[in-house]
Amino acid sequence: MSTPDAYGDGLSRLQRVTWVIARAIVVVVTKLWFRYELHHAERLPTSGAFVLAPVHRSNLDTPILPVVRKAPIRFMGKASLWEVNKAADWLLTMLGGFPVSRGAADRGALRAAEEILERGETLVMFPEGTRRSGHEVLAENMFDGPSFVAGRQQCPVVPVGIAGSEEAMPIGKKMVYPRKIVFVIGEPMDPPIQNEKGRVSRNEVKRHTEALRVEMQKLYDEARSLR
Numbered sequence: 001m002s003t004p005d006a007y008g009d010g011l012s013r014l015q016r017v018t019w020v021i022a023r024a025i026v027v028v029v030t031k032l033w034f035r036y037e038l039h040h041a042e043r044l045p046t047s048g049a050f051v052l053a054p055v056h057r058s059n060l061d062t063p064i065l066p067v068v069r070k071a072p073i074r075f076m077g078k079a080s081l082w083e084v085n086k087a088a089d090w091l092l093t094m095l096g097g098f099p100v101s102r103g104a105a106d107r108g109a110l111r112a113a114e115e116i117l118e119r120g121e122t123l124v125m126f127p128e129g130t131r132r133s134g135h136e137v138l139a140e141n142m143f144d145g146p147s148f149v150a151g152r153q154q155c156p157v158v159p160v161g162i163a164g165s166e167e168a169m170p171i172g173k174k175m176v177y178p179r180k181i182v183f184v185i186g187e188p189m190d191p192p193i194q195n196e197k198g199r200v201s202r203n204e205v206k207r208h209t210e211a212l213r214v215e216m217q218k219l220y221d222e223a224r225s226l227r
Contacts, residue, residue, distance in 0.1 A: 010119055011072055011096055011121075014094065015093075015094050015095075015096060016072060019066075019072045019094075019095060022094075022095055023066040023067075023070070026063065026064060027067050030064050030067050030181070033176075033178050034164065034178065034179065034180060034181040035180045035181075036064070036067060036180070036181045036182070036183065037180075037181075037183070037226065037227075038067060038185075039222075039226065040184060040185040040186075041068065041069075043158070043185045043186065043187055043188065044068070044069060045156060045188055047120070048120055049116075049120045049121060049122065050122055050123075050155050050156045050158055050188060051117070051122075051123050051124075051146050051149060051155065051156070051158065052065070052068075052073060052122055052123065052124045052125070052158050052160060053124075053125055053126070053127050053157050053158065053212060054124070054159070054160035054216075055126075055128065055132075055160070055161055055162055055219070056126040056128045056129075056130065056131050056132060057133065057166035058131060058165035058166050058168065058170070058171070059131065060168055060176065060181075061126070061131075061162055062077065062124070064165070064181065065124060068160065068183055068185065071122065072096050072122070073096065073122045073123070073124055074096040074097070074121055074122065074123050075095075075097050075123070075124035076097070076098060076099070076109060076123075076124070076125060077099060077100065078099070078100060079101050081097075081099070082099045098112050110149065113145075113149050114152055114153055117149065117155050118153065123149070125145055125146040127146050127147075127209065127212055127213070127216065128141045128142060128143070129142075129145075131171050133170075133171055135220070135221075136217070137213050137217040139213055142210075142212075142213050143209075144205050144206065144209050146209075146212065147208040147209045147212060148192075148200070148205050150191040150208075151191050151192035151193075151194065151200035151208065152200065154191050154194065155191055156188035156189055156190060156191060157188070157189045157191065157208075157212060158185065158187075158189070159186035159189065159212060159219055160184070160186065160216075161216065161219030161220040161221070161222055161223035161224075162181065162182070162183055162220070162223060163181065163182045163184075163223035163224040163226070164179050164182055164223075164227050167179040181227075182223045182224075182226045182227040183223065184219045184222045184223040184226065185219075186215050186216075186218075186219045187215075189212060191208070192204045
């Protein structure tokens with residue numbers, strides 16, 4: 001498996017071509033199998049870097065996220081996904097992913113995330129860290145990573161509600177059921193405020209993470225209602 005720093009490199013031409021083809025397949029399959037709906041796509045920034053911050057209820061969330069945006073998105077994934085086999089390593093890399101060591105302060109992955117945003121790309125980060133179950137976005141499940149990185153790079157964070165993915169592929173299940181999935185895009189949130197030294201305090205990051213949680217809950221509730 002390549003090092004996390006390597007996954008922070010810009011997308012190659014081959015990766016961009018792979019993205020276009022893979023996204024087209026994802027859109028067709030997601031429409032046919034999950035009858036997906038996408039609401040408020042116009043809220044997505046049309047230029048510049050931003051962090052895409054969805055709720056996380058299923059393993060499906062990452063592979064179906066390309067339906068929300070035509071341009072490539074980059075995403076972090078648990079390192080073990082890259083270790084399944086060489087084919088998985090190649091495919092995940094071609095789709096713009098890079099690995100994160102779960103349960104540790106993966107400085108390499110954080111550097112890669114910042115480099116991605118510095119280049120003006122879109123980065124997916126799940127604020128809940130791992131898959132959760134239920135209808136609540138709980139404060140104790142939130143991680144500061146998205147707010148921290150956005151604060152360092154001074155780029156917006158766009159929360160996303162996803163309803164139906166947990167029903168389509170619940171935690172612990174390998175079967176994928178044909179359940180309707182609804183995406184609701186939130187308004188871009190300003191990044192945490194930097195102090196006069198150009199740094200973001202821990203308290204400011206915490207405040208931003210809580211504000212993000214509140215927005216994610218609203219969008220999740222709206223997606224569930226629309227579904």
